[in-house]
Amino acid sequence: MSLCRRLGIYVLAVMLIVSISSFYLCRKGEESKMVAYMEHKYGESFSVMESYAGQLGRDYTMFRVRSNDRNQEGILVRAFGTEKISYQDNYLAYLLKEEIEQQLTRIAGQSFGECKVFYRIPELVFPEDFPAHMEVDAFLRHPLSRVRVYVYVRNFLCLQDIKEKADDFFLQTQNRGYIVGGVISCPLDGEMYEMITEDNYKGDIYQGYRSAVEAVFSMDERGKLMYLEWKGETGYE
Secondary structure (H helix, E strand, O other): HHHHHHHHHHHHHHHHHHHHHHEEEEEHHHHHHHHHHHHHHHOOOOOEEEEOOOOOOEEEEEEEEEHHHHHHHEEEEEOOOOOEEEEEEEEHHHHHHHHHHHHHHHHHHHHHHHEEEEEEEOOOOOOOOOOOOOOOOOHHHHHHHEEEEEEOOHHHHHHHHHHHHHHHHHHHHHHHOOOOOEEEEEOOHHHHHHHHHOOOOOOOOOOOOOOEEEEEEEEOOOOOOOEEEOOOOOOOO
8 A cells, every 4th residue: 555545544534533523522512502401491400411312423412311400300302403503302291291191181081980191201302392381282282292191991891882982082182182192001900900100101111910901092193093903802892
């Protein structure tokens, strides 16, 4: 290999290292700006916890932050753009969680009777135009809120009974313009119903839980039922 070629490769390598280092330092410097954005938008104190979804090779930076005022961890904040940096976050999901669950529990209760409703915080950020004091109704009506809930129904008579109750629940949410998706689960018995809590309703955490019937559903941008699949129907016709 000629001296000129070796020199050229060396220069390119140095330029690449400098470029990566500059990019990394720039992204690292965004931590304070992202915290400042959150504090300005929500009027609370925040601190960075950890990076999220990687750094190098992406055109954005994302961190998990903590609300020091509310002792709430895991909030996502994203910075993206080159000349003009824009910011997005999902803190509204945490702020509205209780209201979302209360609102949908009232609606579900009218359809199913006694039930538990849990709202799952999404692992995504919301559009920039979502205001800090967004009302729960506006949030539930926005297709980009990606609201996903888990509804646990204590009692049902048969498959036809729970399907009719589910149809009524879908109709009530549609009449309000809400766009939600998620799971409707009918525990096998009262003991199974009682074991479901805020701490264990997701995924495989509640080991030992058994359902008699479950439905997975989603709605389109107009709030109309787009997908519905029932599982565990055998023996409950």
